Amino acid sequence: MATKVTIKNLEGTRDFYPDKMRWRNWLFNLCREVSERYGYEEFDGPFLESFELFAAKSGEELVNEQTYTFETKGGDKVAIRPEMTPTLARMVAAKQNELRKPIRWYTIPNIWRHERAQRGRKREFYQYNVDILGVDSIDADAEIMAVVIDIMRAVGLDKQDIKVRVSNRYYLEELLNSLGVDLSLKEQVYRWIDRIEKIKPEAFRANLLEVGLNEQQVEGLEARLRSRDFSGFKPLEEFWEKAKQYGYAELLEFDPSIVRGLLYYTGTVFEVWDATKRFTRAIMGGGRYDNLVNAVGGQPLAGVGIAFSDVVMEEMLTQVGKMPELPRQLDVYVAQYSAAERPESIKVATILREAGLKTELNLLNHDLGKQLKAASACGARFAVILAPEELARGEVNVKNLLTREQFSVPLGKLIATIKA
Structure with missing residues (x-):
């Protein structure tokens, strides 16, 4: 030992x-x-x-x-x-x-x-x-x-x-x-x-x-x-x-x-x-x-x-009370409904990073609720959620973690939507 x-x-x-x-x-x-x-x-x-x-x-x-x-x-x-x-x-x-x-x-x-x-x-x-x-x-x-x-x-x-x-x-x-x-x-x-x-x-x-x-x-x-x-x-x-x-x-x-x-x-x-x-x-x-x-x-x-x-x-x-608060800043947290969406999640995260967006990819097999908590905790502005039904339509869900608003976006418009 x-x-x-x-x-x-x-x-x-x-x-x-x-x-x-x-x-x-x-x-x-x-x-x-x-x-x-x-x-x-x-x-x-x-x-x-x-x-x-x-x-x-x-x-x-x-x-x-x-x-x-x-x-x-x-x-x-x-x-x-x-x-x-x-x-x-x-x-x-x-x-x-x-x-x-x-x-x-x-x-x-x-x-x-x-x-x-x-x-x-x-x-x-x-x-x-x-x-x-x-x-x-x-x-x-x-x-x-x-x-x-x-x-x-x-x-x-x-x-x-x-x-x-x-x-x-x-x-x-x-x-x-x-x-x-x-x-x-x-x-x-x-x-x-x-x-x-x-x-x-x-x-x-x-x-x-x-x-x-x-x-x-x-x-x-x-x-x-x-x-x-x-x-x-x-x-x-x-x-x-x-x-x-x-x-x-x-x-x-x-x-x-x-x-x-x-x-x-x-x-x-x-x-x-x-x-x-x-x-x-x-x-x-x-x-x-x-x-x-x-x-x-x-x-x-x-x-x-x-x-x-x-x-x-x-x-x-x-x-003097002027020490700045500097929370972590992340653009996107990529989450998935289940492990079956992991391959597509990797592709989406890669596309986002190539577009210059700071992106963290979920690597743990946690349920979606824990993933969204992790997204908020790490300072992400958006969570991109991959689920079977939306992927079948060529879409992903985007959640604004500041306003809590959630909507579906075609994969081809994901980068433009987040940057806007």
């Missing part, structure tokens, strides 16, 4: 049952529709990359704490992708001279991060990324934000639900310089600014002092991080002006504490947040990375992009 073994899902991973597949497809089909409306093309890359691609470009926490790594049989150290931007940069660098500029690409890869599974965060998730490369001006930053704002609106989120917190790495660099902070310390300072909302104020100050700032510099930095005035800083002024032209400036909020944790960001950085503060982490984030393509072997090429995961979006839509 075989031993029974119960196999459980791995912590932090997800099983996509059909209802979840409908939700994920709905979300990412909207992303595709909006992206392509702006002229972006879909791309994909490998699941595995060289560990060095992420080690030098993505930041200590993501690489050392959250990336799944292993050695191949040949001794190469590889990583399961924890993000997609380094892969994008590597791919662009490989064919940089062949690609038309600007490069407008989007992708929806499966991503893995080794972190504690919690609300809005899983070890395995799908992530929408949209990027534009080859544009030095703020026009690229503004267009990327326009794309994701349109996606937010498409899923039902607007100004009462979301806000976009914006800053700029060069603004922060000027801020540190004005306080007399040694700029060789900036990456360490950025790391703690990025965590300012996750730790207590006294811990924030203590960590900055440990990095090498003095008391006066820490106090000055805290005061400036609370400021909402970016007057005189041209890149942010230009970004706000472009946002007005696109019609989403009312969603923006200047927040100098937004730095993003990844090392490769250079200019504008932005995060989308829940305006009601019920969800306490960013819904999406991104920014400008003008040095990344060059860093992975290509020629200097400006870039800017943003990304969000299906896990965070599902949590956000659920909490």
Whole structure:
């Protein structure tokens, strides 16, 4: 006798049952529709990359704490992708001279991060990324934000639900310089600014002092991080002006504490947040990375992009009551009076499918009542019923499962009747 073994899902991973597949497809089909409306093309890359691609470009926490790594049989150290931007940069660098500029690409890869599974965060998730490369001006930053704002609106989120917190790495660099902070310390300072909302104020100050700032510099930095005035800083002024032209400036909020944790960001950085503060982490984030393509072997090429995961979006839509109901949709369920009609049922189902109608064929020897219940349960709009008497006249019965109306139709007019 075989031993029974119960196999459980791995912590932090997800099983996509059909209802979840409908939700994920709905979300990412909207992303595709909006992206392509702006002229972006879909791309994909490998699941595995060289560990060095992420080690030098993505930041200590993501690489050392959250990336799944292993050695191949040949001794190469590889990583399961924890993000997609380094892969994008590597791919662009490989064919940089062949690609038309600007490069407008989007992708929806499966991503893995080794972190504690919690609300809005899983070890395995799908992530929408949209990027534009080859544009030095703020026009690229503004267009990327326009794309994701349109996606937010498409899923039902607007100004009462979301806000976009914006800053700029060069603004922060000027801020540190004005306080007399040694700029060789900036990456360490950025790391703690990025965590300012996750730790207590006294811990924030203590960590900055440990990095090498003095008391006066820490106090000055805290005061400036609370400021909402970016007057005189041209890149942010230009970004706000472009946002007005696109019609989403009312969603923006200047927040100098937004730095993003990844090392490769250079200019504008932005995060989308829940305006009601019920969800306490960013819904999406991104920014400008003008040095990344060059860093992975290509020629200097400006870039800017943003990304969000299906896990965070599902949590956000659920909490604001805008998670869509997505029942299964089927055009036709083919039922038969008895097993004797099965051969004709197969022929009818085949004809319906060839006409582009989503059709399910009854394969179980249930009575007609159970078949019609199954037709309603599976979301079919019509049931086509084959019975001996109607078949002898070259007809089938059609039942509208919404109105409950039933009528006979000649086989030659079945497709036209259902499509009408």
